Amino acid sequence: MFSIGEFARLGLVSVRMLRHYDAIGLLRPAHVDPVSGYRSYQAAQLSRLNRIVAVKDLGFTLEQVRAILDDKVSTEELHGMVRMRRAQLEARINTDLARLRSVEARLRTIETEGYMESAEVVLKRVAPIRVAELSARAASYEGEDIGPVIQPLFAEICRRVEEAAVKVVGPGVAYYEERDDGSVMVHACLPVSAAPGHHDFQVLDLPAIETAATIIHHGSMEEVGKTFQTLAHWIEEHGYRSRALAREVSLHCPENPDEWVTELQIEVTPAG
Structure with a gap:
């Protein structure tokens, strides 16, 4: 048998933690001296200690750990819990990293304030277009919610259109619809000339935008804030109001997001 100090060293935990486990009945010593109160442990108890620490480190409370161990969780089940965790x-x-990138992009946008170039904005009519489309819901219009939805959608619509042997006739288009609960319907589209038959995607006609304020964004969409800022200044200075969320036309979309070229199109009407 081992003293509590020896057992703690062999089990890679603290004496204080073993005393706590004893106090709450999670891991009792094999023997307690009735006179001195010294605790003694057996090597076989390392098995339970290992399970306690493993399950606790997965984020469970000690009460939950007790319930799990009382159910005699197997090594295979522990591996499954580890994989899930x-x-x-x-x-x-990934969510925290996306949020951090969003904050950094927002700071870079702040740094460009006062250096806006409104000459880049072009007012034009956007013609109607027939598209193959897939849609999904995002929690909000924030980049950290949109990115994880729109990227897989585009990959999937490209795969399905290719499998259906439908000819793509232009760059991809994304558009968004706000919902009353704050969520956003995300639509990933590929322009097609025709798509006869039944498919596992929608085919529809995006309506024309009679008056669109448009601007070309260069680089990752994580950095699109400063381009939207330029567009917002132009819309206000020229006496317009925006009517919907922007369409995004992927003019150039190589593997490196820093080399992307995207046209933003916002429907506008005269203010007042």
Whole structure:
């Protein structure tokens, strides 16, 4: 048998933690001296200790740990819990990284304030266009919610259109519709000349935009804030109001997002 100090060193935990586990009945010593109160442990108890620490580190409370261990969770089940927890942590990390990139992009937008070039904006009519389309809902119009939705949508619509042998006749288009609950319907579209038959995607005609304020954005869409800022200044200075969320036309979309070229199109009407 091992003293509490020895057992703590062998189990890679603190003596204080073992005392706490004893106090709450999660891991009792194999023997407690009735006179001195010294705790002693057996090597076989390392198995339960390892499970306690593993399950606790997955984010469960000690009460939940007790319930899980009382159900005699197997090693295979522990591996399954680890895989699930890893997926949750990776998703959280990706979300936090996306939020950080969004904040950094917002700061870069702030740095460009006062240096807006409104001459880049072109007012024009956008013709109607027939598209193959897939749609999905995003929690909001913020970049960290839109990106994880629009990117897989475009990959999927490209795959389905190719499998259907439907000819694509122009660059991809994304457009968005706001919902009353604050969420946004995200639409990923590919212009097509025709698409006879039944498909696992929608074919519809996007209506014309009679008056659109348009601007070319160069680079990743994470950096689009400063381009929208330029567009907003132009719309206000020229006496217009925006009527909907922007359409995004992917004019050039290589693997490197920093080399993307995207046209933003916002429907506008005269103010007042």
